[in-house]
Amino acid sequence: MINKNTVIFIILILTIFYESVLTKVIFGPNTPQPVKKDLEFNSNGKFKIIQFTDLHYGEADYKDDLSNQVQNGVLKAEPDGDLVVMTGDSVSGYAWNGTEGWFIEKWIHLVEPMIKNNIRWAFTLGNHDDEADLDRVQIVELDNTFNLSLTQRGPSDIRGATNYYLPITDPATDEVATILYFFDSGDDNCQGVEGWGCVYPDQIEWYRSVSIGLREKYGRVVPAIAFMHIPIPEYMDMWNFYPVNGSLYDTGVCCFSVNTGLFAAFKEMGDIVSMHCGHDHDNDFIGEYNGVQLGYGRKSGYGGYGPPTGWKHGARVLEITANPFSISTYLRFDDGSTQNSPPSHLPQAKEQYNTCCDTYGFVNVTGNSYSNCKLYEEEFLSQNPFLFEINQNHHKKMNKI
Ligand SMILES: *[C@@H]1O[C@H](CO)[C@@H](O)[C@H](O)[C@H]1NC(C)=O
Ligand SMILES: *[C@@H]1O[C@H](CO)[C@@H](O)[C@H](O)[C@H]1NC(C)=O
Ligand SMILES: *[C@@H]1O[C@H](CO)[C@@H](O)[C@H](O)[C@H]1NC(C)=O
Ligand SMILES: *[C@@H]1O[C@H](CO)[C@@H](O)[C@H](O)[C@H]1NC(C)=O
Secondary structure (H helix, E strand, C coil), X not given: CCCHHHHHHHXXXXXXXXXXXXXXXXXXXXXXXXXXXXXXXXXXXXXXXXXXXXXXXXXXXXXXXXXXXXXXXXXXXXXXXXXXXXXXXXXXXXXXCCCCCHHHHHHHHHHHHHHHCCCEEEEECCCCHHHCCCCHHHHHHHHCCCCCECCCCXXXXXXXXXXXXXXXXXXXXXXXXXXXXXXXXXXXXXXXXXXXXXCCXXXXXXXXXHXXXXXXXXXXXXXXXXXXXXXXXXXXXXXXXXXXXXXXXXCCXXXXXXXXXXXXXXHHHCCEEEEEECCCCCECCEEEEXXXXXXXCCECCCCCCCCCCCCCCEEEEEEEECCCCEEEEEEEECCCCECCCCCEEXXXXXXXXXXXXXXXXXXXXXXXXXXXXXXXXXXXXXXXXXXXHHHHHHHHHCCCC
């Protein structure tokens, strides 16, 4: 008579046996250690982030090869990088040729340098990534098939797909010493106002509740860094009224078309000390605005407009120190050089930019102008009438967020 416990015991033994055999058969005897998903400061208490932005793959193979070289050049010059962060518009979705599988091919190409250099990455979406054959969630799912990807599909009941956070632990104290927040700033329009996308109030509520939860969990405010694609309107105010390092050659600051109060939430929570974005390829300035560092990256890819003549493609590097917490940053270029002394810009009363967020253009004291971004996209599509048609039809079909 075999009782129930004996049956369970036999099943258990068989399961263990099969699993150990199967593991050997599938993974071989030298199974590699799984990629570590948890981020840690190194033994010197440092953590280095390499920010690629606006890679804009997909417009032409030769451009993608050049962008690949930029990534490889930067990663070679920063061999101790801990994490690559991509702040959106990694792919020029408007260059989609109508074929399924197009996006996957571009994505495999753009993650190649990180795989070759064995560095983990995390991204947030821009306004152009989802204009081809994959939607926002599908792009995250595709990225998650790579074992070095730390990108997460955020909560499904709020706007956007890439709202998530990654804690970094300091092994010296065994405590979380920094939080990285990723926000999905959408594509076009905000709250029905024409212009650029934004982080919506429900996303801000998500951030506040996460931040409050982490403060309670750790019993203190943990310093944090925010990444997103589109700048917040405070960038424009900072350029106009505060000293900054770096330049503005874009048509203004192409920020959220509505100020949804994200910066106010940063100040309320008191954790975010630094924010980094992309979107405006011809801007690379960085400064301090009411206690928070606000910075652009450096245009990394060859697709899209910019960067301005004479500027090298590259990346912004953020070096974080755990204890006491600090951030230092510089631009690293594809040829391995760095920018040592960025031009400083002081506020000038007459230079009052407005956003370029309203109706594709921006308004300054002398009049209206179209943004570089819209001019480029229109020219690109007018030179490629075949793509223009696909793009137009696709836009009509698409369920834009
Ligand atoms: C990660 O994936 C690559 C294939 O893309 C594979 O060669 C490698 O062994 C994997 N690494 C680990 C640690 O699983
Ligand atoms: C569209 O792009 C894909 C991926 O690059 C390529 O394999 C395919 O040949 C292209 N199709 C056309 C019609 O150009
Ligand atoms: C600009 O750079 C200089 C030199 O690196 C630095 O001392 C200064 O604090 C920076 N200014 C701002 C506003 O970040
Ligand atoms: C303001 O806009 C006008 C019209 O587009 C342009 O010619 C001028 O250069 C702009 N001024 C600044 C300071 O950008």
